[in-house]
Amino acid sequence: MTATAAPSVQSAPPANRLLSPLVHRELDQLLITPGQHILDIAGTSDITTRLAALVGPTGSVTAVDQDTRHLHPTHVIDVYGQDPAIAPLPGSAAGFDGVVASWLSALPSWPDLLAEMIIRLRPGGWLILADITDTPLQVYRATGNEDDAKLILRVMRTIYAHTLGNGGRSANAVDTMLITSGMQQIRSCASIETWNGGGTGCALLADIATALHDGHSDGDLDRFVELMANPQVSVRSYALRATHARKAN
Numbered sequence: 001m002t003a004t005a006a007p008s009v010q011s012a013p014p015a016n017r018l019l020s021p022l023v024h025r026e027l028d029q030l031l032i033t034p035g036q037h038i039l040d041i042a043g044t045s046d047i048t049t050r051l052a053a054l055v056g057p058t059g060s061v062t063a064v065d066q067d068t069r070h071l072h073p074t075h076v077i078d079v080y081g082q083d084p085a086i087a088p089l090p091g092s093a094a095g096f097d098g099v100v101a102s103w104l105s106a107l108p109s110w111p112d113l114l115a116e117m118i119i120r121l122r123p124g125g126w127l128i129l130a131d132i133t134d135t136p137l138q139v140y141r142a143t144g145n146e147d148d149a150k151l152i153l154r155v156m157r158t159i160y161a162h163t164l165g166n167g168g169r170s171a172n173a174v175d176t177m178l179i180t181s182g183m184q185q186i187r188s189c190a191s192i193e194t195w196n197g198g199g200t201g202c203a204l205l206a207d208i209a210t211a212l213h214d215g216h217s218d219g220d221l222d223r224f225v226e227l228m229a230n231p232q233v234s235v236r237s238y239a240l241r242a243t244h245a246r247k248a249n
Helices: 013-028 047-055 112-118 148-162 168-181 200-212 217-227
Strands: 037-042 058-066 076-082 098-101 122-134 139-140 184-196 232-245
Touching: 013 047, 013 098, 013 122, 013 200, 013 232, 037 047, 037 112, 047 058, 047 076, 047 098, 098 112, 112 122, 112 168, 122 168, 139 148, 148 200, 148 217, 148 232, 168 184, 168 232, 184 200, 200 217, 200 232
Parallel strands: 037 058, 037 098, 058 076, 098 122
Antiparallel strands: 122 232, 139 232, 184 232
């Protein structure tokens, strides 16, 4: 196939843009070598492209996502347009040297999907997960208008309830499942950021609020989106969580 230049990570959905740096940091630590076969689930184009560069022309990257517009097949990258929460993952048991997945815990069926991922790992293979999990809401700074601060909290509560659901708690249960599945060298690291208006995190909140349009007037939503673009606004982020584990030999 003819290789197509992958778009910048900036063109990826905001949630994936938040998680992409976590995956890159995990790839910096773990050994992905030429000739390996990697399964990439719901990642960004920059992650898929980097994996393809790591495995080289003798390896392969199987990229799976419901929306494949950001994925470009090459002689190394195979693209599968399917919802990983519904359709079985491509590949066979022990068919991959590594599996990478983003925002696994947001899916109601995450335990089944995680079990599939572990089955598809060969002994000694690495699993990398990047997730968004629950954290207490906090508006550090608004516009000096108390009503704006209250509005931000009100809309953020709706966003967290819809986007996290049980996922916020499920992310913390992933380690338990990894242990009971016999995975080894498990390491999880969570970080909380300050999101400023106009940045990627606040853009994510604005996008989700617009999509939900749940229980809020058009005026409230318009104001929230406006506030999320205002550099005077600062809020506490979701907890961003990266996990890696190795399948026992």
